[in-house]
Amino acid sequence: MTVVVTGGDGRLGRALARRGGVVAVGRAALDVTDPAAIAAGLDALAPAVVINAAAYTAVDRAETDEAAAMAVNAGGAERLARACAARGIPLVHVSTDHVFDGRAGRTYREDEPVAPVNAYGRSKAAGERAVLAAGGVVVRTSWLFGADGDGFVPRVVARAIAGEPLRVVADQHGCPTWVDHLADALLVMAARPVPAGVYHYRGDEPTTWHGFATAIVDELARAGRCAPVAVEPIATEAWPAAAARPAYAVLDTGRIEALGFVPGRWRDGLAAVIRTLVGP
Numbered sequence: 001m002t003v004v005v006t007g008g009d010g011r012l013g014r015a016l017a018r019r020g021g022v023v024a025v026g027r028a029a030l031d032v033t034d035p036a037a038i039a040a041g042l043d044a045l046a047p048a049v050v051i052n053a054a055a056y057t058a059v060d061r062a063e064t065d066e067a068a069a070m071a072v073n074a075g076g077a078e079r080l081a082r083a084c085a086a087r088g089i090p091l092v093h094v095s096t097d098h099v100f101d102g103r104a105g106r107t108y109r110e111d112e113p114v115a116p117v118n119a120y121g122r123s124k125a126a127g128e129r130a131v132l133a134a135g136g137v138v139v140r141t142s143w144l145f146g147a148d149g150d151g152f153v154p155r156v157v158a159r160a161i162a163g164e165p166l167r168v169v170a171d172q173h174g175c176p177t178w179v180d181h182l183a184d185a186l187l188v189m190a191a192r193p194v195p196a197g198v199y200h201y202r203g204d205e206p207t208t209w210h211g212f213a214t215a216i217v218d219e220l221a222r223a224g225r226c227a228p229v230a231v232e233p234i235a236t237e238a239w240p241a242a243a244a245r246p247a248y249a250v251l252d253t254g255r256i257e258a259l260g261f262v263p264g265r266w267r268d269g270l271a272a273v274i275r276t277l278v279g280p
Contacts, residue, residue: 110198
């Protein structure tokens with residue numbers, strides 16, 4: 001079975017590409033904003049299933065460039081979903097916790113109304129609607145991390161090893177998700193019939209960005225890679241950003257657990273990422 005992954009040059013796309021039976025294509029090979037490129041790519045590759053990991057993910061930049069975010073996250077998702085539906089190809093589309101405003105102070109079920117608080121979230125919510133209308137599967141995730149790129153974990157690791165104190169937001173709650181756990185879950189979903197609809201997959205344990213940063217520093221210290229570093233908890237207002245973030249965006253995973261999926265332990269993923277970054 002051939003699984004085609006769009007967004008092959010992103011963090012999730014690269015993780016999926018490391019697995020067998022996957023053809024990961026980047027924007028140069030299959031631009032989801034280009035209907036002709038989508039048609040040519042699908043017809044040439046003839047996938048059994050498509051995983052759409054192509055996304056505009058610059059949350060803050062999207063506040064002043066919402067059209068670009070909409071072009072990929074909404075328009076691109078819609079074009080890809082329609083093209084897959086026309087060819088009878090199942091589509092698994094990756095979305096985000098940012099479709100919720102985070103004001104409920106509790107976990108969000110898969111069937112709850114969305115209410116994004118930023119442009120990125122609005123673009124992803126629009127993409128979800130298009131995929132669902134075409135009969136696709138939407139998998140929301142949160143706080144995706146890995147060893148590559150300029151992500152949260154590599155940044156904290158670099159600061160901690162340099163002995164620099166950290167100031168990290170402590171009033172935003174969510175669940176870190178190791179990219180390899182998500183990649184494995186998506187491929188299992190792609191390999192078997194899954195009813196169309198929305199599913200949530202994320203790491204097992206809710207925390208805050210401050211809690212996540214503290215776990216990173218603790219793991220480094222256990223590995224003997226850094227001396228204790230201060231991690232100061234701060235409020236969101238003390239770390240200004242262009243885009244608002246959901247304050248409590250913990251995703252309920254009941255629907256995907258009913259299919260036999262268990263949320264991965266993000267602390268296990270964190271240990272693996274740190275070994276990749278700094279060695280055993």
